[in-house]
Amino acid sequence: xxxxxxxxxxxxxxxxxxxxxxxxxxxxxxxxxxxxxxxxxxxxxxxxxxxxxxxxxxxxxxxxxxxxxxxxxxxxxxxxxxxxxxxxxxxxxxxxxxxxxxxxxxxxxxxxxxxxxxxxxxxxxxxxxxxxxxxxxxxxxxxxxxxxxxxxxxxxxxxxxxxxxxxxxxxxxxxxxxxxxxxxxxxxxxxxxxxxxxxxxxxxxxxxxxxxxxxxxxxxxxxxxxxxxxxxxxxxxxxxxxxxxxxxxxxxxxxxxxxxxxxxxxxxxxxxxxxxxxxxxxxxxxxxxxxxxxxxxxxxxxxxxxxxxxxxxxxxxxxxxxxxxxxxxxxxxxxxxxxxxxxxxxxxxxxxxxxxxxxxxxxxxxxxxx
Amino acid sequence: xxxxxxxxxxxxxxxxxxxxxxxxxxxxxxxxxxxxxxxxxxxxxxxxxxxxxxxxxxxxxxxxxxxxxxxxxxxxxxxxxxxxxxxxxxxxxxxxxxxxxxxxxxxxxxxxxxxxxxxxxxxxxxxxxxxxxxxxxxxxxxxxxxxxxxxxxxxxxxxxxxxxxxxxxxxxxxxxxxxxxxxxxxxxxxxxxxxxxxxxxxxxxxxxxxx
Numbered sequence: 001x002x003x004x005x006x007x008x009x010x011x012x013x014x015x016x017x018x019x020x021x022x023x024x025x026x027x028x029x030x031x032x033x034x035x036x037x038x039x040x041x042x043x044x045x046x047x048x049x050x051x052x053x054x055x056x057x058x059x060x061x062x063x064x065x066x067x068x069x070x071x072x073x074x075x076x077x078x079x080x081x082x083x084x085x086x087x088x089x090x091x092x093x094x095x096x097x098x099x100x101x102x103x104x105x106x107x108x109x110x111x112x113x114x115x116x117x118x119x120x121x122x123x124x125x126x127x128x129x130x131x132x133x134x135x136x137x138x139x140x141x142x143x144x145x146x147x148x149x150x151x152x153x154x155x156x157x158x159x160x161x162x163x164x165x166x167x168x169x170x171x172x173x174x175x176x177x178x179x180x181x182x183x184x185x186x187x188x189x190x191x192x193x194x195x196x197x198x199x200x201x202x203x204x205x206x207x208x209x210x211x212x213x214x215x216x217x218x219x220x221x222x223x224x225x226x227x228x229x230x231x232x233x234x235x236x237x238x239x240x241x242x243x244x245x246x247x248x249x250x251x252x253x254x255x256x257x258x259x260x261x262x263x264x265x266x267x268x269x270x271x272x273x274x275x276x277x278x279x280x281x282x283x284x285x286x287x288x289x290x291x292x293x294x295x296x297x298x299x300x301x302x303x304x305x306x307x308x309x310x311x312x313x314x315x316x317x318x319x320x321x322x323x324x325x326x327x328x329x330x331x332x333x334x335x336x337x338x339x340x341x342x343x344x345x346x347x348x349x350x351x352x353x354x355x356x357x358x359x360x361x362x363x364x365x366x367x368x369x370x
Numbered sequence: 371x372x373x374x375x376x377x378x379x380x381x382x383x384x385x386x387x388x389x390x391x392x393x394x395x396x397x398x399x400x401x402x403x404x405x406x407x408x409x410x411x412x413x414x415x416x417x418x419x420x421x422x423x424x425x426x427x428x429x430x431x432x433x434x435x436x437x438x439x440x441x442x443x444x445x446x447x448x449x450x451x452x453x454x455x456x457x458x459x460x461x462x463x464x465x466x467x468x469x470x471x472x473x474x475x476x477x478x479x480x481x482x483x484x485x486x487x488x489x490x491x492x493x494x495x496x497x498x499x500x501x502x503x504x505x506x507x508x509x510x511x512x513x514x515x516x517x518x519x520x521x522x523x524x525x526x527x528x529x530x531x532x533x534x535x536x537x538x539x540x541x542x543x544x545x546x547x548x549x550x551x552x553x554x555x556x557x558x559x560x561x562x563x564x565x566x567x568x569x570x571x572x573x574x575x576x577x578x579x580x581x
Binding site for chain 2: 002003006007010013014017273274277278279280281282283284364365366367369370
């Protein structure tokens with residue numbers, strides 16, 4: 001075993017001599033891998049920034065909102081006779097779902113005038129108690145106002161509307177109450193609106209598929225609104241970003257493999273007599289190949305890390321915020337999966353560069369040794 | 371122990387005419403000296419016998435030896451001294467010998483013994499790049515003998531050497547082979563080496579007869 005250590009020690013001594021005698025070869029390897037590392041890092045940081053913004057956009061509750069509306073005409077007295085709701089399971093186990101009933105009844109509110117009446121299944125979901133409210137954006141909250149709906153008279157307390165309700169009704173001053181409390185207002189018909197805040201594009205897509213299937217089977221014509229098309233466009237951009245990252249990594253690997261491979265082949269041609277002599281002593285091809293592999297991989301990875309370092313030092317000297325390139329902060333690059341992916345790509349380039357050496361080592365010793 | 375070459379032929383890649391074809395020759399535990407003009411195929415035969423080249427036709431058979439060309443054969447049984455570079459540059463005389471011998475499993479004592487026999491004691495720590503041609507060739511012979519090979523092949527071992535260095539090499543090779551444990555094949559132009567030969571083969575004539 002000790003000869004194996006001696007051989008590797010000798011091969012490293014020989015590599016150091018070569019680096020010393022031909023510094024341009026060493027420098028060109030480091031500079032090329034360093035530049036590729038820097039370039040790759042800039043692309044990665046840019047793409048990561050873009051990806052982060054896309055992800056934030058995709059996680060936005062507004063953009064993931066789904067609104068399903070369906071007119072229910074003259075359902076009769078009992079809500080139990082309504083056409084079936086699209087079951088909660090169909091929406092997916094996650095996400096937040098609220099059901100609103102826009103009645104065809106108007107309420108006269110003291111000092112306000114005619115206001116539409118909106119019922120909800122569970123007011124507590126919206127943060128209200130089971131009472132009647134006048135939802136207004138600018139009236140003083142907590143004030144009780146008299147209201148009448150046909151023969152029915154009651155009081156409504158002023159409260160602030162939720163964003164969903166403002167979007168749904170498209171106006172201020174709406175009377176809100178539970179479906180049980182407003183059962184009489186629902187008798188003549190209403191628009192049932194289900195608002196879902198989905199968790200992901202998949203969730204939105206599932207809702208679309210389920211509603212379409214159920215509407216077809218039950219011959220219903222619900223109206224479904226969502227940002228699915230925009231979401232899918234955003235998803236495409238995110239996929240492109242992932243592909244670009246992969247492309248950068250593979251491209252860097254190939255360029256490193258080709259450049260290092262050319263240099264490694266030139267070096268091998270210079271040293272093939274010596275390597276063949278060592279082989280004639282009984283040292284296996286794999287031992288020599290392993291040395292070339294480790295040497296090239298170390299230089300490729302070292303160069304890329306050097307590129308990261310130069311970028312980091314360079315970026316630290318600049319006011320990135322003032323230059324409007326805050327994403328160029330590469331301090332986290334090494335800890336990130338993308339940075340590691342690029343380093344791995346460089347290592348792969350180092351491995352690829354040994355292919356010519358592996359081919360060269362297959363040549364019969366007797367054709368080289370004189 | 372013997373190496374038997376049967377119907378051996380070799381054609382270099384890209385060359386139409388073979389160096390030789392249908393050659394039958396046997397090497398035994400003695401010193402066989404191949405003589406012949408440059409380019410007649412002596413070195414090619416040595417490389418084929420050692421397994422450094424694969425024959426275009428025919429085969430190399432062995433008795434009491436590992437398969438020529440195998441890593442174990444190179445490691446334990448073969449020592450080949452080439453015409454050109456035989457030593458590892460950057461390394462000292464001792465390191466050259468020790469490294470090659472360690473691969474073959476030889477002892478430290480054996481290395482020291484051959485350093486002494488080849489008159490290299492004074493240079494043992496000197497880099498081989500700082501040695502004269504004669505000294506380098508002595509180091510190459512010492513390296514070859516230190517691992518006690520079963521097959522010792524020398525290709526022009528004394529080419530360009532003075533009488534003093536040639537004498538040291540002759541003595542060392544003769545002493546080694548006289549123990550009767552090795553096949554030694556020497557290809558040379560040098561008539562001074564004929565004294566150590568048990569068998570002298572005029573390779574050019576041998577090839578003519580074979581044809």
